[in-house]
Amino acid sequence: MSDLNILSEQTVDMPDAPYQARHFIDGEFAQSADGQKSDRVSPSHGVVVSQAALGSNIETEAAIRSARAAFDDGRWSRLPAKDRAAILNRIADLIEANVERLAVIETLESGKPISQARGECGGAADLWRYAASLARTVHGDSHNALGDDMMGVVLKEPIGVVSIITPWNFPFWILSQKLPFALAAGCTCVVKPSEVTPSTTAMLGEFLQEAGLPAGVCNIVLGYGNPVGSLMTTHEDVDMVTFTGSTAVGKLITKSAGETLKKVALELGGKNPQVIFPDADLEQAADAVTFGIYFNVGQCCNSSSRVIVHEDVADAFVARVVALSRKVVFGNPMNSDTQVGAIVTTDHQAKIDGYVRQAVAAGAEVCLGGHIMSVPGLGTQFYEPTVVRGVTPDMVIAREEVFGPVLTVLTFKTLDEAIALANDSTYGLSAGVWSENIHTCLEFCRRVQAGTVWTNTWMDGFPELTFGGMKQSGQGREIGKYGFEEFLEVKSLVMRIGRKRAPWVRTA
Known part of the structure; x- marks a missing residue:
């Protein structure tokens, strides 16, 4: 910490x-x-x-x-x-x-x-x-x-x-x-x-x-x-x-x-995937993923809590996200420079921590964070920025809405596998795709089951564009x-x- x-x-x-x-x-x-x-x-x-x-x-x-x-x-x-x-x-x-x-x-x-x-x-x-x-x-x-x-x-x-x-x-x-x-x-x-x-x-x-x-x-x-x-x-x-x-x-x-x-x-609820293809701009994608998981302390239905990254770039991408996560300003929400504040209740904080503990027990690896944290003068109702990789689709942390600053990382090999992983959820609120190939982006957008799909961005919204989800x-x-x-x-x-x-x- x-x-x-x-x-x-x-x-x-x-x-x-x-x-x-x-x-x-x-x-x-x-x-x-x-x-x-x-x-x-x-x-x-x-x-x-x-x-x-x-x-x-x-x-x-x-x-x-x-x-x-x-x-x-x-x-x-x-x-x-x-x-x-x-x-x-x-x-x-x-x-x-x-x-x-x-x-x-x-x-x-x-x-x-x-x-x-x-x-x-x-x-x-x-x-x-x-x-x-x-x-x-x-x-x-x-x-x-x-x-x-x-x-x-x-x-x-x-x-x-x-x-x-x-x-x-x-x-x-x-x-x-x-x-x-x-x-x-x-x-x-x-x-x-x-x-x-x-x-x-x-x-x-x-x-x-x-x-x-x-x-x-x-x-x-x-x-x-x-x-x-x-x-x-x-x-x-x-x-x-x-x-x-x-x-x-x-x-x-x-x-x-x-x-x-x-x-x-x-x-x-949502368990929103961002799919990162090997030709993506990894720096922009990593910045957007970091924003998407820590915005509002991850307590957001549109949180990008599930990243599905191509295995050829997974190590490099996770390293970027971890490095950015260490730079995100956590702490006193009454400071205009703070980017991530407190968890809403102690019960919810314990629930977030429980998901991480359960993932580790199931064989996942915590690359960063994974603990309740304190801020000097403010107490302990905070949670560390957390990145968990080695996650498999059957793990609870990959399927349920954590609603906290916890990113789960899965990997894929092919476009079909990426879409299958993205759709392997009871939720269908939003999804994202990162690729420089317009054909890849369009095929993903057409096939993914989500009410909103972002391409090479995350969580941009406008009053003119409607919002809502599919499935549960x-x-x-x-x-x-x-x-x-x-x-x-x-x-x-x-x-x-x-x-x-x-x-x-x-x-x-």
């Missing part, structure tokens, strides 16, 4: 007091009826950084009731799209004006570096602006070749009340992949952030209020999955559930929502035109525009 680049100094001031996160229901902020709150202790600094109201069935019922009324009376769903877009753009302006405030609390609650929190929160404004632009593009089809007395019109209408349940790893970004698109479509919403990182979502309530979003259109309920999330996925007044989180919880939501046949959109990485899509259309229903209108030429029932 002595040769790692560890940074303990702090360049960003701590808040004077814990942030007080409250529910936002029917346009008003409120504590829980029973007064219950939860404390969030920062994984990096070990102090209470926020206190959040803990919701119950009372708050959840009120939020759903408010969203239902707001949708049914048309205060938002029947508002002209240009007016909805104007409010969404005002919210984007308020997000940009409060980036530092959002980033500080997100860093302290999650443990991610503040530079990444700034990028996440500031970049989310672009998602709101893009969603605002889509609000004015809703259109259907007309069919005028059905006969000279018939016309068909296909409309797209908002689906209704949407429950939005978000995770702890990118609380503001993932919320912004869902909420503005639902609002742009004319839906009303009930939002539940993770109880681990509730504060940036609670802060958003302030921006919604200031921007003039009508009361009840978006309601925020803080608390645990049970009872808040459970009621949000089963209540008969909810028309759709969109969830980001683990595959196991996604399956439970699908079952519970099925009782009322709600639409369900899920963005779940989820169903439905987010952002882009396709993500917007997830929140729309299709309705066919069949209209007779002239008198019926002959009656069906003859009276004479």
Whole structure:
């Protein structure tokens, strides 16, 4: 551990007091009826950084009731799209004006570096602006070749009340992949952030209020999955559930929502391969792999946790990644130079360590790291940058989502073998290919089972390009035109525009 680049100094001031996160229901902020709150202790600094109201069935019922009324009376769903877009753009302006405030609390609650929190929160404004632009593009089809007395019109209408349940790893970004698109479509919403990182979502309530979003259109309920999330996925007044989180919880939501046949959109886990061919630019590939495994401390569904490298260049490539990993700045997330921060909870840290221990027992080799680490003055809720090679496809570490700064390395000989290894997973979220041969890249892209495929890059994203997975990485899509259309229903209108030429029932 002595040769790692560890940074303990702090360049960003701590808040004077814990942030007080409250529910936002029917346009008003409120504590829980029973007064219950939860404390969030920062994984990096070990102090209470926020206190959040803990919701119950009372708050959840009120939020759903408010969203239902707001949708049914048309205060938002029947508002002209240009007016909805104007409010969404005002919210984007308020997000940009409060980036530092959002980033500080997100860093302290999650443990991610503040530079990444700034990028996440500031970049989310672009998602709101893009969603605002889509609000004015809703259109259907007309069919005028059905006969000279018939016309068909296909409309797209908002689906209704949407429950939005978000995770702890990118609380503001993932919320912004869902909420503005639902609002742009004319839906009303009930939002539940993770109880681990509730504060940036609670802060958003302030921006919604200031921007003039009508009361009840978006309601925020803080608390645990049970009872808040459970009621949000089963209540008969909810028309759709969109969830980001683990595959196991996604399956439970699908079952519970099925009782009322709600639409369900899920963005779940990933075990994302990057395939490195021998003609690849190894320096660029190694840099991208290093970024992909340590970004957000590896606690990312798009983490490049599974590298599949050609055996002819495997040694050279692993050596590059190990050398770069030693240069990555680990440490105090409240320092603007830090690139990798703390693990979100001690339980999750133990789970990460367990995967590494299990891999070693199965015969894998740890080339770097593999231990819980400490940062001077901040404690031990960190994990060393870890590279594990000699991994075989049957090992647990090659098949399950570690969700930490742990890279597994497998090798291949042929293109067919590389594609088979890439597809040998229950997940299908994203994949990457590195080669200077366009034919190799295109064949890999066509054959790999993943919702997003990057070629000679990793994790570049744009609001215009939709996101989502195949297989057990989820169903439905987010952002882009396709993500917007997830929140729309299709309705066919069949209209007779002239008198019926002959009656069906003859009276004479």
